[in-house]
Amino acid sequence: MTMGSRMAGSALFRHLGPRLFSAASASRSSAALEPSFSLLQSSSLSPSPVLLRLFPVRMASTSASPALGGEAHKEDEAKSAAAVHPSEGKHVSSYWGIERYKITKEDGTPWRWSCFTPWEAYKSDTSIDLNKHHVPTTFLDKIAYWTVKILRFPTDIFFQRRYGCRAMMLETVAAVPGMVGGMFLHLRSLRRFEHSGGWIRALLEEAENERMHLMTFMEVAQPRWYERALVLAVQGVFFNAYFLGYLVSPKFAHRVVGYLEEEAIHSYTEYLKDLEAGKIENVPAPAIAIDYWCLPPDATLKDVVTVVRADEAHHRDVNHFASDIHYQGMELKSTPAPLGYH
Numbered sequence: 336m337t338m339g340s341r342m343a344g345s346a347l348f349r350h351l352g353p354r355l356f357s358a359a360s361a362s363r364s365s366a367a368l369e370p371s372f373s374l375l376q377s378s379s380l381s382p383s384p385v386l387l388r389l390f391p392v393r394m395a396s397t398s399a400s401p402a403l404g405g406e407a408h409k410e411d412e413a414k415s416a417a418a419v420h421p422s423e424g425k426h427v428s429s430y431w432g433i434e435r436y437k438i439t440k441e442d443g444t445p446w447r448w449s450c451f452t453p454w455e456a457y458k459s460d461t462s463i464d465l466n467k468h469h470v471p472t473t474f475l476d477k478i479a480y481w482t483v484k485i486l487r488f489p490t491d492i493f494f495q496r497r498y499g500c501r502a503m504m505l506e507t508v509a510a511v512p513g514m515v516g517g518m519f520l521h522l523r524s525l526r527r528f529e530h531s532g533g534w535i536r537a538l539l540e541e542a543e544n545e546r547m548h549l550m551t552f553m554e555v556a557q558p559r560w561y562e563r564a565l566v567l568a569v570q571g572v573f574f575n576a577y578f579l580g581y582l583v584s585p586k587f588a589h590r591v592v593g594y595l596e597e598e599a600i601h602s603y604t605e606y607l608k609d610l611e612a613g614k615i616e617n618v619p620a621p622a623i624a625i626d627y628w629c630l631p632p633d634a635t636l637k638d639v640v641t642v643v644r645a646d647e648a649h650h651r652d653v654n655h656f657a658s659d660i661h662y663q664g665m666e667l668k669s670t671p672a673p674l675g676y677h
C-alpha cells in the first residue's frame with residue numbers, strides 16, 4: 336500500500352468512523368428499524384428538532400404529545416392503524432407510505448394470502464399431453480438425460496413412496512432453475528442494452544409457480560429437521576451447479592430442466608396412483624391450493640396433485656422449447672416467450 340492510499344484510508348476512517356461505530360448512531364439506526372413507539376420509549380431520545388426533521392411523520396404520528404395533535408395527527412394515527420398486519424398485530428410505520436390496499440375475493444370476503452394475489456390465480460389446463468418426451472439424440476442431450484436419471488436414484492432411495500414429503504423436498508429444488516435463468520437473462524439484458532423477448536418474466540413466472548407448489552405441499556407435509564438440513568445442502572450445491580451450467584451452456588441447462596420435469600410428471604403420476612389405491616389418504620385440498628388453482632371448495636389432495644402435475648408438464652414444454660431455440664443457433668429473445676403458460 337502506498338503512503339498516499341494509507342493517508343487517504345486513515346482520513347476516510349477519521350471521517351466515517353464516528354458515524355459508523357458510535358453508540359449514538361447505532362442507537363438511532365436500530366430505533367429506525369423498530370416499531371416507532373419504541374423510538375421514544377426505549378432510548379433517551381426526545382423529539383428533538385433534528386429527529387423531527389429526519390422522521391417527521393413517525394415522530395408526529397406516534398408521539399402522545401398534545402402539541403403534535405390536531406387533524407394531521409388523527410389522520411396519521413388512522414394510517415398507522417391501517418398498516419397493522421392482521422397476523423402479527425404489530426404497528427408498522429406509515430412514514431414510507433407503503434400500505435397494502437384491502438384485497439377481497441369475488442364474493443367480497445377478505446383475501447387470506449399475502450404470498451399471491453387473486454389475479455395470479457388461474458385454472459390449470461389439465462388436458463396437456465403428459466406423455467411427451469424429448470428423445471435424446473445429441474451427446475449433450477444424452478448427458479442431460481442421464482444426469483437426471485442418475486439424480487433420481489438417491490431420491491428414490493431416500494423418499495421411497497413417501498410422495499408428500501418427496502414432492503415438498505423436490506419443489507425446493509425445482510424453484511431454483513427459473514430464478515437462475517431469469518437472473519442470467521436480466522443481467523444480459525442490462526449488459527447488452529437489449530430486450531429479453533419476455534423470457535426473463537417467463538422464467539421468473541416458472542420459479543414463482545414452483546414456489547407455490549412448495550407452499551402447497553408444506554400444508555400437506557411438514558419438513559423434519561434433517562430434511563431442512565438436506566434442503567440447505569442441496570440448495571447450496573444445486574444453485575451453484577445450475578448457475579455454472581447456465582453460464583457454460585443454456586441449451587444444456589434448459590434440457591436438464593426439461594428432463595427433470597418429465598421425472599416430476601412421473602413422480603406425481605405415482606403419487607396419484609397411491610391416492611387412488613387408498614395407500615395415501617385423499618385429504619381435503621389445502622385452502623391455499625383452492626385459491627391458487629381456482630379449485631372447487633370440496634377439492635381434494637388428488638385434485639391438487641393433478642393440477643401440479645399439469646404445471647410440471649407445462650414447465651417441461653417451456654424448457655425443452657428453450658433448449659431447442661438454442662440448438663437452432665438462436666437466442667431466446669428471438670422467439671416470443673410463453674408468458675402465462677401454465
Ligand SMILES: [Fe+2]
Nearest residue numbers: 506509545548
Ligand atoms: Fe413443481
Ligand SMILES: [Fe+2]
Nearest residue numbers: 509596647650
Ligand atoms: Fe416444474
